[in-house]
Amino acid sequence: MKTVVITGAASGMGLSATKLFLAKGWKVMMADFNQEAGKKTADELATRYSKKQVAFHKTNVADSSSVKELKNATAKFFGVADSIINNAGIFTKGALHEVSEENWDRIMAVDVKSIYLMTKYFVPDMIKQKAGTIVNTASISGLTGDYNMAAYNAAKGAVVNLVRAMA
Template sequence: MNTVVITGAASGMGLEATELFLSRKWNVVMADFDDVNGVKIAKKLSDLFPGQVYFHKTDVSNDKSVANLFDASIKQFKTIDSVINNAGIFVKGALHEVQEDAWDRIMNIDVKSIYLMTKYFVPAMIEQQHGSIVNTASISGITGDYNMAAYSAAKGAVVNLVRSMALDYGKYNIRVNNIVPGPTNTALFQNNPQSVIDGFKNASPIGRLTEPEDIARMMFLLASDEGKSITGQNIQVNTGFGIYSSQPVQ
């Protein structure tokens, strides 16, 4: 049975991915800083998928915490076949409005976390001569957005990092890819006013938001042998956001 480690696994896209991988008979290590919800969710999932799920409280921006996650994951499931770097945060504001601690925090959680997860998990993948890594990027790392300077900078780093990782680790039969979501219909997104939600829907050429399960299905494809020929890619799953040049209709 294959094993995947998913960060940010206790909510949103990470939780959707957790449930999908379990349903497809993978072991899942749920890594999340929110241990209250994480433990509760893992217990419920363990009742449905006995022996397949393990929760570990993790600060993905902290070296020791990620090292402990690796040790616990190997102890629980022996080998790791895939890592999904899904944990991330959002900081709003023009660049001069962003506080230094907020800048550091988003860079640590959205970018440094990928470095730390790679530092600890990739050597084991190199030794076993196979593995896959999937990072959650964002359409805001490819295009510019108003009042999202720090977020765009962090996700822009992730967008380019995937290429170097894929080049460096391909010789070990390790694939690395990014999923590039746009506005996604998570519980957090639903906290927006209905007018804002409708505005996002109307901005999509197909008139809807991406659903968390859409992201989860792509995560599975890229993590599994279904995507064995895909590496170094930024794959957009975002109902067409980012394809418009902003020129007026002619």
């Protein structure tokens, strides 16, 4: 049984991916900042599948020590991760001059730095086992400029080129 770590797994596309992987027989480590929703959902899914197949770990993907803890918790619970899905992402509106510095830093940290941190901590074991896959969720907004979405366009554009570099 293979293991996947999915960030932003408490809702939206991360949760959909979690359900899909469980249905395909994978073990899933759900990682999300939202402990309430994530833990509740993981408990429900564990009842449907098995406590050995799904777990939740509260994680801030923008924080180095939190991602390191996620890696250690995954290793302890499931072993080496075969796949990571860097899906957690946030959005902020506004023309560039309207975006607060705080929001700029936050979106770059959650949408872009998170991919660096997840890769930094999870890839060494994948290299050792000579197998592993990484999925980074970008957006069509990473390929074009949208109206009033400057920071998001910049962040997702960075993700698109980061994928090229990682490949």
